[in-house]
Amino acid sequence: MTVQKLVIGNWKMNGSIAQLRAFADVALRDVRGCEAALCVPHPLLHAAQAVFGATRLRWGAQDCSAEEEGAFTGEVSARMIRELGARYVIVGHSERRAGHGETDGQIAAKAQRALAAGLTPIVCIGENAEERDGEQTAVVLRRQLLQLMRVLGRTLASVVLAYEPLWAIGSGNTAAPGLIDDTHGAIADMLAFHAGLSAHTVRILYGGSVHPRNAGAIMTSSLVSGVLVGGASLEPTDFMEIWKAATRCSAIAPQRLAPITATSRG
Numbered sequence: 001m002t003v004q005k006l007v008i009g010n011w012k013m014n015g016s017i018a019q020l021r022a023f024a025d026v027a028l029r030d031v032r033g034c035e036a037a038l039c040v041p042h043p044l045l046h047a048a049q050a051v052f053g054a055t056r057l058r059w060g061a062q063d064c065s066a067e068e069e070g071a072f073t074g075e076v077s078a079r080m081i082r083e084l085g086a087r088y089v090i091v092g093h094s095e096r097r098a099g100h101g102e103t104d105g106q107i108a109a110k111a112q113r114a115l116a117a118g119l120t121p122i123v124c125i126g127e128n129a130e131e132r133d134g135e136q137t138a139v140v141l142r143r144q145l146l147q148l149m150r151v152l153g154r155t156l157a158s159v160v161l162a163y164e165p166l167w168a169i170g171s172g173n174t175a176a177p178g179l180i181d182d183t184h185g186a187i188a189d190m191l192a193f194h195a196g197l198s199a200h201t202v203r204i205l206y207g208g209s210v211h212p213r214n215a216g217a218i219m220t221s222s223l224v225s226g227v228l229v230g231g232a233s234l235e236p237t238d239f240m241e242i243w244k245a246a247t248r249c250s251a252i253a254p255q256r257l258a259p260i261t262a263t264s265r266g
Helices: 017-029 042-052 078-083 094-100 104-116 129-133 137-158 177-195 215-219 236-249
Strands: 006-010 035-039 057-061 088-091 120-125 160-163 203-207 226-229
Touching: 006 088, 006 160, 006 203, 006 236, 017 042, 017 057, 017 236, 035 088, 035 236, 042 057, 078 104, 088 104, 104 120, 104 137, 120 137, 129 137, 137 177, 160 177, 177 203, 177 215, 215 226, 215 236, 226 236
Parallel strands: 006 035, 006 226, 035 057, 057 088, 088 120, 120 160, 160 203, 203 226
Antiparallel strands: none
């Protein structure tokens, strides 16, 4: 069984039309095998549709409303995003949880709305440093996943999960490969136990200071379905190197990994 990796770039509040064109030029010259997408700010979605249409590079948004339409000033609906040819939308990023107070329930509702609009939601989950040091990683992940399971039911199989240890995001300190393996294994076990979803039914990405030098090692694990890339996704050459690494790792045979334990936190 071939495991196709997925690479998602999160531009956050960065980027320009000129930058999108630079990415399109690189993507046209250097086609890769696995799927990759850039999630850009909402004002750049139309330009992404225009410049990426002839490439293998897909595009998406960084958030969507939990509402379908109506008097919600400043909000952007999943349907609007889909009409611009987007395939993905990130929901529940740690910066949205912390800075905007988004709850597990709101994030699940956004994921549900995205699925109904024909988008694939990339739902971010993860623990902070205090929770990690208090050996609460499994508790936090279970809480975040259970609400998602209650709202989505079996449609959870159409979601992409992104494990983001908050203490690694933007810090330059990537989680150790053993810790990533253990945590992704634990997430897969939770999905199997609580939702009846077998391994590899739901893709689980890793996000947290991913760059060209460590991407290959991270994606060697069969339960790491790909990566969610922050700062390195802003540079075409860096992003392409990660895309190449994902393509090389896409033929690894699947295997089960041990669940997370208190002694494997790293």
